[in-house]
Amino acid sequence: MLPFAQEKRRKINLGGATSVASQTDILHSAKARRSEREENRRRHESALCIQSRWRSFQQFRVVKRILAEMFQEDVLGLNGMRALVLIGNNDQLLAQWSESVIRAGDGWSLQYVSGSDMEHWLVLVRQMVVLLLISVANSPRAPASLNHLQILDKFLSPTSNAQALGACAEDLRINISNYLLRRRLYPLLAKALGNIPVDEKGSPSIPLLVPLLTHPLRTFGPSHSDSFLEAYTSLFQHILTLPLIPNRFPLTSLTQFSANLPLAAAFVLSPSISRLISVLGVEERVNLLANIAAFAPPRYTTLPSTSLTTLLNLLAAVMRSLPTGVLGPNPSAAAGKQVAESESDSDSEDPAHISPANRVPLPRLDERTLKRLQTLPTPTHINSLIHATQSHTMSRIALCDFLFALCIVWPLRSDSVLSTAVVSTSGGFVRELYRGYVRSSPLGKEVGLITLLDPANADTWLPLLFLTDLYTHSLLTMGDDEFFSGLDAPARANAPRNPLSLDEIISLSRKLLNISFTLFWREGQIGVQSGVVPGLNVKWESVTRKVTRFLQAVHARDSRRPFTPPGHWLVNEHIDIASFAEAAIVEEQQFVRPDGVRSFSRRTIADLSPRLGVLNNIPFAIPFEARVNIFRAFIRNDKHSIGADTRSFFRRTRTTVRRGHVAEDGFDKLADADLKHPIEITFIDQFGEKEMGIDGGGVFKEFFTDLSKEVFDSDRGLWLVNKKNELYPNHGSYATQPHSLNWYRFIGRILGKALYESILVDVAFAGFFLAKWLGRQSFLDDLASLDPDLYQGLIFLKHYPGNPEELSLNFTIVDEEFGVTRTIDLKPNGSNVPVTRDNKLEYILRVSHYRLTKQIKEQSTAFFEGLSDMIDPKWLRMFNQQELQVLLGGVNTPIDLNDLQKNTNYGGLYDDKEPTILAFWRVVEGFDSEQRRALLRFVTSVGRPPLLGFSGLVPKFCIRDGGEDENRLPSSSTCVNLLKLPRYKSERVLRQKLLQAIYSGAGFDLS
Known part of the structure; x- marks a missing residue:
């Protein structure tokens, strides 16, 4: 009787009794009864299934017992093998069979191969070796596995059965090898190796497992290309992706595996590299890199060019598929370790490539794996590749692929990789x-x-x-x-x-x-x-950064010493400059946050505004004059946004400054002032009295001129000058004191005010210091302007034909201050790192970086903090160093007299037809270039014309009547660009007095 035969039967009311129930109750009741019937049906079917399975299990046990008895009656016969194949995985019986086969020797195989049961035996023996392989994969350290492995070797080895079986041996081996390949030969071998701990290289199973890895590759030749490709791909996919292959094998087995690994046939992988990588996980890809790095380098020079090319392409493709930071620190986390510090925006933190694996948590890699990977970017490894690919065109491109990928996946080693490629070739x-x-x-x-x-x-x-x-x-x-x-x-x-x-x-x-x-x-x-x-x-944004760095470096050389044709850097033919400028000004306003702060990276700006992207990265593509106008428009917009353009009476800063103490009082009273709004200066004379007059801008310019003369005096200890009289921050310890850094911050704000108000400054800065205003680094080419002797020494080292170690240099540099010398390491433990042929470029970079950047880092940072308070850094990035100097101090070109004369105002009794004025212009026309500069400096405090001509001079150049006394020298009010010229009747006297005034230091006249 069925288990549920006694279940409660459905009740049917035949009495005709009526009941009062709602329609909803009736529906719910019907649904419940339907569910109950369905549950009873399911339970009934489940019971039938359980009973069927139980009967099957019982019958299987009976059949299995019968098969085991059949096996025991004929262990090495066909019936015994059939029985064991039907039984399947039975470790005890498999152990008995393999032991019997070992004892029987080659004669057992020979009797079937040469007999009429050959086909039946082959079908069975193929299935038997699969069972042996599975058993080994599950328990490689079990005693029976040794016999299993010997039998597998007997059937797969090209030499084991050759003598005993004669001509049949090869066909038998090929047949069984193909059968095993289709039944996961390499995944099972990988599982067996993986089940033996790495440190148990003394396991007796390993010397028997290792030959099986390469037997199929030796079996299949050119006539079996499909099978060879399958075996070769499986070896790379399953075996070479195991961690620490060289550490798993004893020395003898390792030598055997390396000798039989057919790297010369790597070309067969070429069409399937992408597919191979796609099926591997991150850790497997890293292991593949490490294992290839262990086995391939000694054989580079002996490999055919096609195989070397494929290996390099494989390595490159694997590296490009890895997440950023898997082979070392993330570049953003280790930016401080770079030889050249990255720019101060977020661009430097972006990974240079993309990969789906970037979203995968990074695996914890064994230190031995990482150590093996570290050989890939070494000069020794790269030099061996350069030598091996020297005469092969395709291998050379593959080498580019490898080195390019190496720089991407290991950014902290990119300098070393590129330096080696440059030096070696x-x-x-x-x-x-x-x-x-x-x-x-x-x-x-x-x-x-x-x-x-x-x-x-x-x-x-x-x-x-x-x-x-x-x-x-x-x-x-x-x-x-x-x-x-x-x-x-x-x-x-x-x-x-x-x-x-x-x-x-x-x-x-x-x-x-x-x-x-x-x-x-x-x-x-x-x-x-x-x-x-x-x-x-590789992302397009990475391409943009690479190309931009190249263009900026070449343009810097061209700016210092022009060699390109006129218009080379401009893209005028592709855009309308006027429309470009108007749109850029509008777009820049969109980057102002409600709090007035502009804090966007170059990448963000480029993504949101193509025009600002051009101006911040390749500004030289736009004419300089257009960029100056855009710069000034940015400032006008900024003034408007903060209300500084209205010259509000309540927002201006009023302060008094003592004559003779301009720098001291300016620092004390204006260090924290809002300099974007008007500054009203009142001078205190030597008697302690306020000087009369209202500051309409001219007095502030006078204050600024006097302040500049004081703060940029190299005797004050804040600045040094090079041989071209260009200023750069003092690198002494005094300059890094908190008080000195506050001075640098103040000077930066004051210079920012000059740029903000278009006031020219008669001061020249060293190019490498100006580069820091633009967020750029300086290197060897800038060192000549700072330390010519050190520059020549590094040039000598770079091209030294002998071994640099003969010079006994190490990664240190000597600093001297006040007669005390100290040795500074240029890298960790630098005193113990000798300068060699392979690392001399790194040494040159580190020395240049230390002298040009690191020594003045704190001073430059403080200065730029002050400058950034006034001028948005991205506005400055529209210019290079030379252009920035022009923006500060005017154009270093001959003075255009016609332009000056057209933009001159006259006062008092003078106009452009007055005889003294006509004589003045004739005299100035006869001046040489230096005399004209001296005149301009006498009147405006700056000897260079404004960068966009005298129409941009604020206030305009002005000549006013200076009285009838011809014995009096001309005087000037530089605060308002005013020349006070007496009414000389003689042109000769006018020339004499004018030259005497501009060269004698006669100057500001309060009258």
């Missing part, structure tokens, strides 16, 4: 890439996004981007004499030369300018920046 790699691949590339020949996104150009991006990185890095340690080699005179034998000619640099920079402008100027091209470069897993 003496610049030849740069020439090879440009002339062999980049020169004929269609990329950048014209402005347009279609060419950049065209998949047909995918192969041209890699050499272009790596060349960009390589040459930009080489510029860091390239002096101007090397950059301009051969320009002034024929090059000497063995003299250092620029790897590219100036004509090639001109052509390359124009290509890259077109690419950069296209990427910034992408209004309406939503999604471009979130995509990747065709053929590379």
Whole structure:
């Protein structure tokens, strides 16, 4: 009887009794009865299923017992093998069978191979070896596994059965190997190896397991290409992705595996690299890198070019697929360890590539794996690759792919990688890439996004981007004499030369300018920046940064010593400059937060505004005059936003300053003042009395002129001058004291006020210091202006033909102050790190960085904090160092007399037709360039004309009647750009008196 036969039957009312119930109650009752019936049906079916399974299990036990008895009756016979195959995984019986096979020797196989039961035996033996393999994978350290492994070796080894079986041996081996490949040979071998702890390399199973890894590869030859590819791919996918392969094998087995690993056939992986990587996890990819790094390098020079190319492409593809930081610290977390500090915006923190794995938590890697990976970016490894790929074109491009990916995934080692590539090839790699691949590339020949996104150009991006990185890095340690080699005179034998000619640099920079402008100027091209470069897993924003760094470095050389044709850097033909300027001014206003703060990175600005992206990254693409007008418009907008343009009576700062104590009083009273609003200065004379007059701007200019003379005096201890009389912060300990840093902060605010009010300053700053205003770093080429002797010494070291270790240098530098010297490490434990051929460029970079940046870091930071209070940093980034100096102090060009005369006002009895005025202009016309500068300095305090001409001089140049006394010298009021000129009747006297005044120091006249 069924278990539920006694269940309660359904009740049916036959009595006709009526009941009062609602329709809802009836429906609920019907639903409940229906559910009850369904549950009873399910329970009934489940009971039937359980009973069926139980009967099957009972019957299986009976059948299994019968099969076991059959096996015991004929262990090595066909019936016994059939029984064991049907039984399946039974460790005890498998152990008995394998032990019997071992005892029987080769004769057991031979009797079946040469007999009529060959086909039946082969079918059974293939299934038996699968069972043995599974047993080994589950319990590799079990005693029976040793016999199992010997039998597997007997059937898979190219030499085991060759003598006993003769001609049949190869066919048998190929048949069984193919069968095992289709039944997860390599995943099961990987499982077996993984089940043996790494440190148990003395396990007796390992010497028997290791040969099985390469037997199929030795079995399958060119005639079995599909099987060979399957085995080869499986070896890379399952075995070489195991952690610490070299640490798992004893020395003998490791040597055997390395010798039988057919890296020369790596070319077969070429079509399947992407598929291979896609099925691997992050940790497996890292292990694959580490294991290839262990086995491949000693054999680079013996590999065919096709296989070396494939290995390099595989390594590169694996590295590009890894998350940022998996091989070392995240670049943003370790930015302080960089040789050159990153720019002070968030761009430097962005990963240079994208990968789905970036969203995966980083695995904890074994220290031994990390140590093995650290060999990849070493100079020794890179040099071996450079040597191995020297005569193979495709391998050379693959090397670019490898080095480029290495710089991306390991950004803290990129400097070392690029330096090694530059030094090892003496610049030849740069020439090879440009002339062999980049020169004929269609990329950048014209402005347009279609060419950049065209998949047909995918192969041209890699050499272009790596060349960009390589040459930009080489510029860091390239002096101007090397950059301009051969320009002034024929090059000497063995003299250092620029790897590219100036004509090639001109052509390359124009290509890259077109690419950069296209990427910034992408209004309406939503999604471009979130995509990747065709053929590379690299973001467009990374391309933009690389190209921009190159252009900025080359443009800096061109600014210092022009070599490009006129208009080379401009994109006027692609945009309307006037419309560009108007739109940029409007867009900039959108970046002002409600609190008035502008705090956006270059990347954010470029994403939101293509015009501001151009102005902040490649400003030289826009004419200088247009950028100056945009700069001044930004300031006008800022004044309007804070109400400073109304010259509010209540918002101005009023203060008194004592004559002779201008700097001291200015610092005490204006250090924390709101300098964006008007400043009203009242001078206190030597008698303690206030000087009469109202400050309408002129008195403040006088105050500013006097203040500049005091604070920039090098005798005060805050500033030093180079041989060109250019200022830079003092690097002594006094300059880093809190009080001195407050002075730098104050001076920065005052100079910001000068830029804010378009007041010219008669002071010149060193270029490397101005670079810090722009958030840029200075390198070897700037060191010549600071320390010519040190510069020449580093140039000598760079091109030293012998072994640099002969010079007994290490990574330290000596600092001297007040006769006391101290040795400073340029890197951790630098005193114990010798300068060698491989690291000499790093040494040059670190020395330059220390002298130009690190020594004055605190002073520069304080100065820039003050400057940023007045001027938005992104406004300054519209200019380079030379242009910034012009913005501060005017144009270092001859004075245009016609422009000055047209923009001169007259006062008193003078007008432009008065005889004395006519004589004045004739006299000035006869002045030489230096005399004209002296006159301009006498009247305005600055000897250079305004950058946009005298129409921009505020207030205008003015000449006023100075009386009839011809014995009196001309005088000036520099605060209002006023020349007080007596009414000389003789032109000769006018010339004599004017020259005497401008050179004798006669100046400000209170009358």
